[in-house]
Amino acid sequence: MIRVQSVTRTYGATVAVDDISFHVGAGQIVGFVGPNGAGKSTLLKMLATFLRPTAGSVAVAGFDTVTDALQVRQRIGYLPGDTPLYRDMVVEDLVRFVGAAHGLLGGALEAAMARVIDMCDIAPVLSLRVRECSTGFRQRVGLSCALIHDPPVLLLDEPTHGFDPLQVMAFRDLLTRLKQDRAILFSTHIIADVEAVSDRVLIIHQGRLLGDGTLAELEQRTGAPGLENIFAQLVSAGAERRP
């Protein structure tokens, strides 16, 4: 469902993503871990067609993100970092707007609205403006926008940002329910999120992919117990290799 091949992205002289390759199949949840500025968001932006790769290619559901951007956008649900939403819009209008942009009309839109309202539990804030919602609810509204068209690929940038512990548990449960026939790629700083729901982990640091595998595979490879130790070991080893 997601195929990233030798992708590099630069901003002027800065290399944000450096020759990364991986794939995510249907029914998989892949957690994307890395410190701030590692290149996680840049990679997700490229998958979501917001940015073009400087080199390499990205394909989602068999469509190239550069040459078939519209096809890709129809098949992804994207929650950008910091959840940019129209602050002055009423929540219900905003989710409807995103649904309509995905071609949902009439009964199909109503059914999709009912589904995401229930799934993301946004009923209490439907009639509020986005700016009046708490951070956690804003995140859930963003998630509703990403899910309204029932996409086969989900790209979530820091999806649990602003959630309280109960909301985090509910989110993990939601991800597990959603993964049936979807490819889900999410980035996070929170190691526990990755350990709890991911089938596979990608570890990125300074734009380079340092680790790709299941938790057990990464533990075996590094000899370090737990994702936190694996992460620390791979990052320090990666830093040593850098000039």
Add this chain to the structure above:
Amino acid sequence: MMAGIRLVARRELGAYFDSPIAYITAAVFLVLAGTSFMNSFFLQGVIDMTPFFETLPYLLIPFVPALTMRTWSEEHAQGTVELLLTLPLLPLQLVIGKYGAALLYFALILAGSLPIVGMLSWLGAPDLGLILSGYLGAFLLGALFLAFGQFLSSLTHNQIVAFALGALLACVLVFSGHPSVVEVIDGLAPTWQPGTVMADAISCLPHYEAFVGGLIGLDHLLYFLLLSAFFLWLTQVGLRRIQY
């Protein structure tokens, strides 16, 4: 294509009518346009709307950039441009949708001056053809200002900068055709008459004044239509550039 444009236009219109700034700007514009007309109406005592249309370009210089300054700069500042550009909509649909909403809003405000036509008709027999031509010119002038206002707004995250750039370009397009400015610049090099050349080449004023005078020429129509289309095209090119 049209469904996407309508969707964006509807959202944008909602944003206009949601904001108190839009109402205040519209009210200030109509009060200024109305009072400046009434002033010349009472001084000249002629059943004619020409003074209203003659003042309009100068009022539009601050008014239209105030409408367009948030169009894209707010999207950039709030990060919602990322939401928009990852929806299955073409940049051209986004640009035309936003432009269409702004045009409709501008047309509604312009329609706010229709009571003047009613008053003139009640008092006498104004030349309705001339008034209609004037309104067409005013609409096309507003359309051009909205097009470059939107383009300039797409260049910056800062609404104030977008406003200043918009007002500056509007000033250049209007004042480069003002007789006093043309005369001064012509005086700098009388043989070459650079002021006249500039007025003919870039100013919107001679084209607009043709409409106000009742002359709907193809060249004047094309000036507004092509220049507006050019700025809209530039805006969508700019949006595509974000990806690089």
